[in-house]
Amino acid sequence: MERAISGLGAAAGVAVGAAWPIHPLSAVARTAGSPGNERTALTDAIQAAAAAINALAAAQAGEAAEMLGFQVAMLEDEALAEGAFAAIAAGMPAHQAWAAALDAEIAGYLAADDPHFRARSSDLADIRDRVLRHLFGLGAVAIRSGDVIVAEDLQPSQFLAVDWSKGGGVALGAGSPTSHVATLARARSVPMVVGLGPSWTTLSGIVAVDGDAGRVIIAPSAATLAETEQRSAARKTATRQAEHRRLEPAVTRDGTRIAVSINVSGVEDIAGFAAESCDGIGLARTEFLAGDALDDEERQFGLYRALVRWADGRPVTIRTLDAGGDKPIPGYTVEDESNPFLGLRGIRLSLRHPDRFGVQLRALARAAADGPVRIMLPMVTRQDEIDAAGRLLDQATAELQAAGLAHARPPLGIMVEVPALAFAIGDIRADFLSIGSNDLTQYAAAAARDNPAVSAYADTLHPGVLGLIAHVARHGSAGGRSVSLCGDAGADPRSIPALLRAGLRSLSVPPGLVAATKEAIRAVDLSEERGHEP
Amino acid sequence: MKPESEAMTLDLKASVRLTNEVGLHARPSVKLTQSAKRFRARVEVATAADGPWVDAKSPVKIMRVKALKGETLHFRASGTDASQALDALVDLVQRKFGEE
Numbered sequence: 001m002e003r004a005i006s007g008l009g010a011a012a013g014v015a016v017g018a019a020w021p022i023h024p025l026s027a028v029a030r031t032a033g034s035p036g037n038e039r040t041a042l043t044d045a046i047q048a049a050a051a052a053i054n055a056l057a058a059a060q061a062g063e064a065a066e067m068l069g070f071q072v073a074m075l076e077d078e079a080l081a082e083g084a085f086a087a088i089a090a091g092m093p094a095h096q097a098w099a100a101a102l103d104a105e106i107a108g109y110l111a112a113d114d115p116h117f118r119a120r121s122s123d124l125a126d127i128r129d130r131v132l133r134h135l136f137g138l139g140a141v142a143i144r145s146g147d148v149i150v151a152e153d154l155q156p157s158q159f160l161a162v163d164w165s166k167g168g169g170v171a172l173g174a175g176s177p178t179s180h181v182a183t184l185a186r187a188r189s190v191p192m193v194v195g196l197g198p199s200w201t202t203l204s205g206i207v208a209v210d211g212d213a214g215r216v217i218i219a220p221s222a223a224t225l226a227e228t229e230q231r232s233a234a235r236k237t238a239t240r241q242a243e244h245r246r247l248e249p250a251v252t253r254d255g256t257r258i259a260v261s262i263n264v265s266g267v268e269d270i271a272g273f274a275a276e277s278c279d280g281i282g283l284a285r286t287e288f289l290a291g292d293a294l295d296d297e298e299r300q301f302g303l304y305r306a307l308v309r310w311a312d313g314r315p316v317t318i319r320t321l322d323a324g325g326d327k328p329i330p331g332y333t334v335e336d337e338s339n340p341f342l343g344l345r346g347i348r349l350s351l352r353h354p355d356r357f358g359v360q361l362r363a364l365a366r367a368a369a370d371g372p373v374r375i376m377l378p379m380v381t382r383q384d385e386i387d388a389a390g391r392l393l394d395q396a397t398a399e400l401q402a403a404g405l406a407h408a409r410p411p412l413g414i415m416v417e418v419p420a421l422a423f424a425i426g427d428i429r430a431d432f433l434s435i436g437s438n439d440l441t442q443y444a445a446a447a448a449r450d451n452p453a454v455s456a457y458a459d460t461l462h463p464g465v466l467g468l469i470a471h472v473a474r475h476g477s478a479g480g481r482s483v484s485l486c487g488d489a490g491a492d493p494r495s496i497p498a499l500l501r502a503g504l505r506s507l508s509v510p511p512g513l514v515a516a517t518k519e520a521i522r523a524v525d526l527s528e529e530r531g532h533e534p
Numbered sequence: 535m536k537p538e539s540e541a542m543t544l545d546l547k548a549s550v551r552l553t554n555e556v557g558l559h560a561r562p563s564v565k566l567t568q569s570a571k572r573f574r575a576r577v578e579v580a581t582a583a584d585g586p587w588v589d590a591k592s593p594v595k596i597m598r599v600k601a602l603k604g605e606t607l608h609f610r611a612s613g614t615d616a617s618q619a620l621d622a623l624v625d626l627v628q629r630k631f632g633e634e
Contacts, residue, residue, distance in 0.1 A: 073568075078592075
């Protein structure tokens with residue numbers, strides 16, 4: 001019997017597939033056997049986890065494969081479980097013994113002075129949880145292509161571990177349309193519904209994720225499946241038509257040219273994407289790009305230069321490390337902040353780590369020797385932060401000069417995300433501005449991005465938020481300064497007319513949404529009175 | 535540095551400075567243990583000439599050492615192919631684990 005659960009659409013489109021539940025480890029229990037049985041159970045779980053990681057590693061290349069190789073090497077080393085087996089012999093259940101042994105190992109890593117060792121604690125936590133999943137009979141998180149992941153919540157790393165090229169979808173009990181994992185889902189055109197509430201646990205068998213309507217259908221009828229198939233086909237046709245015109249510039253009906261650049265999280269996002277179809281990179285995130293290379297100037301330089309070379313003369317806007325908030329970096333961000341979105345994140349954190357910030361600035365200035373790099377500071381609140389970053393950039397270029405390394409001093413711009421900064425934008429000295437509409441919206445509307453209960457409040461189309469954007473577009477562009485927008489609203493066909501009317505002429509969107517964004521822009525007529533949109 | 539024989543314990547010893555940027559962390563540790571495992575000799579590693587020594591074939595134990603750039607790694611080995619094992623490990627460290 002068909003039934004539906006309502007949530008919030010987080011990524012458009014429909015997907016039909018077998019529900020693949022990922023249960024949180026905190027919600028399961030197991031009954032322990034004799035020490036002998038427990039010993040066997042742990043041995044089997046470790047072997048199964050190592051085999052699963054090996055299989056995963058075989059499908060990956062480069063760095064991802066090497067990090068998985070590290071996990072396998074650790075799991076295959078008997079020294080890792082020594083403590084656990086000793087505790088089992090003394091009568092402790094296998095899952096408790098394993099968790100305690102790994103927690104002790106993790107504590108040792110977290111106590112290290114060196115950030116490389118501290119950062120590896122996340123690998124150890126991953127190893128711990130993988131083995132626990134096997135002990136609890138949950139199996140590995142190895143989703144088959146085309147399956148629908150159903151879970152309470154999903155980590156970006158878990159999402160990225162799945163091969164989405166053959167379809168599939170995501171249905172989450174918690175989560176929010178503006179969460180990081182939702183952004184990733186939209187970028188890869190993976191239909192996603194979030195905020196289903198506790199009833200997500202009832203999802204099983206064949207389910208249909210309807211990201212347009214924001215609901216999940218359980219045991220869909222033949223009629224529903226046919227309708228879903230039809231919509232899926234219609235979407236493919238529309239996508240094909242938009243793709244056909246992807247290389248053409250985005251011009252509104254009244255002839256206003258709108259720049260459309262792309263948001264990227266790593267070099268894999270631009271692989272196979274033609275630079276000719278966009279106006280450069282409007283936002284390169286460096287949390288994933290440089291997260292485990294915080295102190296590695298050469299590696300960062302190589303990655304930034306790859307973006308510059310790909311862009312072939314188009315501007316490449318690279319955001320300095322925006323850690324904190326919903327993007328923690330073990331060993332770098334502050335743990336246990338009571339409200340991380342209002343805490344030490346972005347530029348606030350970078351200025352407290354001037355040595356590491358210097359590494360990134362040097363790598364960026366070196367990449368700027370190859371093409372037009374623009375440096376963008378996240379989470380700026382005050383002028384003195386921009387000035388301090390400018391002085392560190394001067395210092396970085398002086399060091400490069402002294403070392404005889406090729407470099408250029410890139411323009412230094414800012415993200416406009418903090419409402420107080422947005423109001424004061426006319427007095428702020430920065431080389432360019434980019435509105436981070438996700439954070440600006442959550443701060444202006446006082447509605448957390450990661451809380452599904454208040455998702456409806458976090459609306460960029462709220463007149464107050466639109467007013468802030470219009471204020472920034474008008475007062476920020478004095479003297480010809482460029483003002484762009486790089487949040488989710490920029491790629492949302494419902495928001496695009498309002499954003500252009502607010503005065504924006506530059507949007508930065510995920511690569512997968514460039515074609516659809518351009519089509520949405522072409523439908524807008526800025527010479528008409530507002531409200532005449534179809 | 536050349537391995538030198540030590541008459542008292544029949545252990546062969548060698549030492550080499552760790553010059554790669556990230557020290558003996560994840561990938562270097564795995565490469566070191568993979569190299570050590572190719573030999574039958576018992577091989578141990580330490581960051582001081584008098585230990586404490588840990589099994590150079592155990593990535594878990596090597597990661598616990600947390601050896602950083604600039605530290606000197608001391609190796610000791612015993613067994614039929616101990617000399618070849620030390621040559622291979624010293625070479626691997628000197629080549630910065632082939633990473634840079």
